Amino acid sequence: MQPTDRRLANAIRALAMDAVEAANSGHPGMPMGMADAATALFTRHLKFHAADPRWPDRDRFVLSAGHGSMLIYALLYLTGYERPTLDDIKRFRQLGSPCAGHPENFELPGVEVTTGPLGQGVAMAVGMAIAERHLNATYCDDLVDHRTFVIAGDGCLMEGVNHEAVGLAGHLKLGRLIVLWDDNSITIDGSTELSRNEDVVARHRASQWHVCECDGLSADDVSRAIEEALADPRPSLIRCKTIIGYGAPNKQGTAATHGAALGKDEVAAARKELGLDDEPFSVPDDVLTAWRAAGKRGGIEHALWSERLEASGRKDEFLHRLNGQVSDAWLKPYLDKLLLDLKPVATRKASEMALEAINAAIPATIGGSADLTGSNNTKTRNIEPLTPENYGGRYIYYGIREFGMSAAMNGMALHGGVIPYGGTFLVFTDYARPAIRLSALQKARVVYVMTHDSIGLGEDGPTHQPIEHLQSLRAMPQLEVFRPADAVETAECWALALQREGPSILALTRQNLRPVRTEAAAENLSARGAYRLKSSENNRQAIIVATGSEVEIALDAAERLEVQGIGTDVVSMPCTDRFDAQPWDYREDILPDVSNREILRVSIEAGATFGWERYVGLHGLKIGIDRFGVSAPAADAYEHFGLTPDKVATRIIDFMKQRGF
């Protein structure tokens, strides 16, 4: 006899309780409250095949309320994924277990995205739903025809990014996105009434969502609601009324079950309440059998899909696309042509020029901007807007939603088959920063096109002028920050960003820059992160390291120094991380570690000098800006902060005299 849904759900509850108890750390409340809803979803609706977690046409499931990680670990184990094993679960939250505190996509196939930072799961799911519709428009129903399901809690729904994600999904009419809201009336601090009196349903309806409600503790009722949502053409919010920690007789319905082990006595009481064995981590045979069968539900669909793929005539292309490999064959012809007609150009414009070639050569790119299209130069002439009427378009007007855009791009990248890039001003990486961090942690290939990258943006003033941003982003692991100096470097950096596994930031100027790279190179010089752009003519006494718009200032200052007999190298450093990763001898060649008074090292960057000691040492000269900017035309601002060739040259000479060089 098939076990009841409740017994299936109780297997989730038991594993969640037991794992948290064993770790003496974790969040049992959410998995216990949503166990019935998850059972309905995984045993009746979700299209998946545990034996092939990377099946391109699987439904995507996102646990936005990532603290309830035991829910997904239990589901993956029960439905028969290769990992986690029961032993993995027993080592929940321990060093080396793939069952980390919060679900991490790089630990377990089946965990589609890394969640925990609240609100971002829903926003990434929006990106997945966009990618699905786009690929569907490209490859049609035979190959791409799936849904994105989300479980989200009150935390996810209260975060600001939720507003952006809900707005974007409503606007793009992403009817294949279904969010199950764990409406348990509890947050960490206590009742949701402590901090919210919003009508969540009305808010979603205001954003053109379909909303329906159900008893989240009844798998049948949840299933009915899912059917309703599936039938509706709009994105859906399913309000699942639940009780947090359901099954723990004395603690359920309280914040006490949210983020701590229930305790031995309460676990024992819950076992009794739920009709479970006394043995921790045990799953009754009939229950496990039923779950394993559920994990194979999708087998037939999987097989039919594989047949359709074979028959499509597009198998190689499709899989190649999904694999995400891209060629940089566009680069050389582009550079060859560029070098024929060099002129001063802002790197944001140079980025657009490169993108024309990239978008023509690489069909997987999807561009966009958070309402700064004309400023970020992100829309090339050869791509059309992606709209509800044309999901095949490749440009998204994200609206004034920097965070929502960035999180959606993470979802798109992790869905696979598309390479998202999107723009805003560099200063507003602050708005997007939580998503940028998740790009890095998840190694999502997202290219952030961040223009107006210094005081060089001019009149908009301190609120819009990045100062600390470059350095604060360089401090982030697994993220590469590129700040190219001219059109050639911009193209090189684009090529590197598209090739890498992980996110990149392109920091680009508003103002025109003169070409500093005027000859063809045998290799992508930006790939090493830094290289000698100009060698000293006189005896080398100084090395100036500069990035982006300050490279031309460095060249002009060096010229003035050479006139004075001070031999000066100029090093362009478009990517500090890449330089740091070079072998010692390369780094030593570019920035030799000589004793203090032999060669002065100087850095120039129109931003915080914090951290530039790494390249110039304690006795070097850091030229930059360690205060907020000013509202003034760009040239005046540069003059004001001493960032002109004359002022830089004078400062270097004075410094050398003072320090006895």
Place this chain on the structure above:
Amino acid sequence: MQPTDRRLANAIRALAMDAVEAANSGHPGMPMGMADAATALFTRHLKFHAADPRWPDRDRFVLSAGHGSMLIYALLYLTGYERPTLDDIKRFRQLGSPCAGHPENFELPGVEVTTGPLGQGVAMAVGMAIAERHLNATYCDDLVDHRTFVIAGDGCLMEGVNHEAVGLAGHLKLGRLIVLWDDNSITIDGSTELSRNEDVVARHRASQWHVCECDGLSADDVSRAIEEALADPRPSLIRCKTIIGYGAPNKQGTAATHGAALGKDEVAAARKELGLDDEPFSVPDDVLTAWRAAGKRGGIEHALWSERLEASGRKDEFLHRLNGQVSDAWLKPYLDKLLLDLKPVATRKASEMALEAINAAIPATIGGSADLTGSNNTKTRNIEPLTPENYGGRYIYYGIREFGMSAAMNGMALHGGVIPYGGTFLVFTDYARPAIRLSALQKARVVYVMTHDSIGLGEDGPTHQPIEHLQSLRAMPQLEVFRPADAVETAECWALALQREGPSILALTRQNLRPVRTEAAAENLSARGAYRLKSSENNRQAIIVATGSEVEIALDAAERLEVQGIGTDVVSMPCTDRFDAQPWDYREDILPDVSNREILRVSIEAGATFGWERYVGLHGLKIGIDRFGVSAPAADAYEHFGLTPDKVATRIIDFMKQRGF
């Protein structure tokens, strides 16, 4: 004869057009579209007195759509504020003019807050409205009885933080908050339909706001709507239907008027359309007279209020409170008592202990947390929740709204009379970062209580473990980051944070730390940013600089080194910025600049090593974590990353051998 409202409004339009034209940069569209609404507000409703811009009981006006800065510059000039002068306006967006690209509170009295980064104006206004109700509860209607008005555009309303701000305002029933929405159907990229299909009115109603609509181009109709909003006990959104760039006959209603000068011809056409003189920057006498009279409208109320203040018997106390001076008289008795009974304690708990004394001694503090009260230890027993039923309370349950909380705290601090502090996890400074930057730029005294400040939080794993955060925050100008090592340093840092003009971040541990400061000191040792905690016993060969939880590891490692005959100083560095600001001789005493092989400098911090070259040089040893964290119990995580006394000591010895020390 009194000039018509439209003529008054056209003076704003003219100044906006002319200033942008002169600068050839700026945003004429918004001021031209909202000129009539602003005229209604400033001539009929807003309580202000241009002669006393700092009148504590003035209504607060926030231009959330800060790019329309010429609107407020025009209003301040027309109503007779001392600055800006007409010359200031003629130098709009030029170096040294207080009329910066975006309005900056530190440039002009009358500009209440710095805006431009979208959405934050509304959120800061929420904080101002909270402060008003709180002070009203404390000082009653006689002294505190004012409103907060906002002008916001579609950008502000689309940003995620708007959701948080609107939710918070609805929840706290801030009926004295009135937002005028410039509903012009245009964003930078074009029609709002490109990116939004939300029913904005319904969304606000869902958050328990009052909403009314009006013709934003009719001062009378706007005034009627404001009356309706004033009469309603809920926060109000007034939907002002407007036309962007109204008055520019060929460009109005298009994105072309948003962010660029109209051009000579269009300005001429607009002059004709609006019935204006040909002379730029000219205001007809009767119009200026009428505006100046409006600037004195509040004179009688101002005088009556001053009389009430005199008669209140609380004048000194009230003004002292509004001035924001606080004493640190609480510190010494607190420390004396603390030193009597030292035991291991997490610095988050030490913060709570200090806060008990602070909240008792300083009535201006208002605490809170973004739904992590029990984790951030921000609620002391001696303060009650601030709720619609008790605005006199001093603790706010902000909900899962880190950004909204932080922006609201900025508004509270800038309103004056209160000192806000609020908590979340350090990793989620990412969510709050745009507001933290505005705290710094505006020098708002906000104390960010950021707990769980490293991998020491343990099992929650990489999504919750800050790595790059400390360094990325230290790179920000005008922000001080404190990372205390024990309970004594925590209290010292709290005292410094409360005293300073500007924001502070307290980075605090989840895990217990043993006391490292066990004796009374004559001064606040943390004030210098770093100090020698332990002097070498043997001949000094190493200096270990550490912060927070790593100080005890440094001490223990030093002990091991001393046993080996390696004399080792330990320097505790709770605040790098403060250390950097010390005179050379102090810094030289603590971290002498000796040549490479004499004394090894070592830094230990459980986070990114990026930037620590500033203190250890190129030949020092940086011990930290340059990758994302791990989910594991804290002790295991520390062991995993080599952050134990044994591993640190071994690493230092090996390094010294290798490098020939």
